[in-house]
Amino acid sequence: MTMPTQEWSRIWHHAQLDVRLLHAFHVQHAYARHSHDYYVICLIEQGRQSFTHKGGKQYTPPGGVILINPEEMHTGEATDAHGFQMRSLYPTAAHMQTAVAELTGRAQPLPFFKTVRVDHEWARTSILNAHRALVEGVSELEAESRFIWTLTQLIKHYADLRLSERRLGKEPKAIQQARQIIEECFDQGISLTQLADQVALSPYYLLRAFRA
Numbered sequence: 001m002t003m004p005t006q007e008w009s010r011i012w013h014h015a016q017l018d019v020r021l022l023h024a025f026h027v028q029h030a031y032a033r034h035s036h037d038y039y040v041i042c043l044i045e046q047g048r049q050s051f052t053h054k055g056g057k058q059y060t061p062p063g064g065v066i067l068i069n070p071e072e073m074h075t076g077e078a079t080d081a082h083g084f085q086m087r088s089l090y091p092t093a094a095h096m097q098t099a100v101a102e103l104t105g106r107a108q109p110l111p112f113f114k115t116v117r118v119d120h121e122w123a124r125t126s127i128l129n130a131h132r133a134l135v136e137g138v139s140e141l142e143a144e145s146r147f148i149w150t151l152t153q154l155i156k157h158y159a160d161l162r163l164s165e166r167r168l169g170k171e172p173k174a175i176q177q178a179r180q181i182i183e184e185c186f187d188q189g190i191s192l193t194q195l196a197d198q199v200a201l202s203p204y205y206l207l208r209a210f211r212a
Helices: 093-104 121-136 140-158 172-184 192-198 203-211
Strands: 008-014 019-026 031-034 040-047 049-053 056-060 065-068 074-078 084-090
Touching: 008 121, 019 121, 040 121, 056 065, 065 121, 084 121, 093 140, 093 203, 121 140, 140 192, 140 203, 172 192, 172 203, 192 203
Parallel strands: none
Antiparallel strands: 008 019, 019 084, 031 074, 040 065, 040 084, 049 056, 049 074
């Protein structure tokens, strides 16, 4: 993929999920030291990026993922004249608490990521697919499914909580019913939450059962 030559930045708000997203390319622009009251889930698509976090300097290669908790001070800038391209998701504390509850079936403390930098291929792919889905205007069902799956898997692998994921049972009737509802609602659309309500399963559990 060819790197762009001019800096640009695009911001979206996904109304259905109430989540903000960013897609940007920076060369000269640098983010001064700051923090957010929401989480930052960032994928560096191209180029090399660096940032300070908790007093240390971090470097992010192409395909690297950055996970920043609310209120953590950080910066962001290119490491060289080639710049970097990034995609960011900004889930709120409410989004993350919902995701934890989906994982375990009960209310949990707010999750915090233990490591600010990760380099696993599955995380890169999941974030990329979720971001693309939300900005490209896919169906409500796909958008919510990719968003919830990405948050739950990042929490499951990188958060500081001791999580016990509910055991997955066999749900042939619920899955058959879900397939039928999806077909019936194909024209007008349906969200994951609405579909899960109709088959009496939680959204994340339905995702797991459907994938299985």
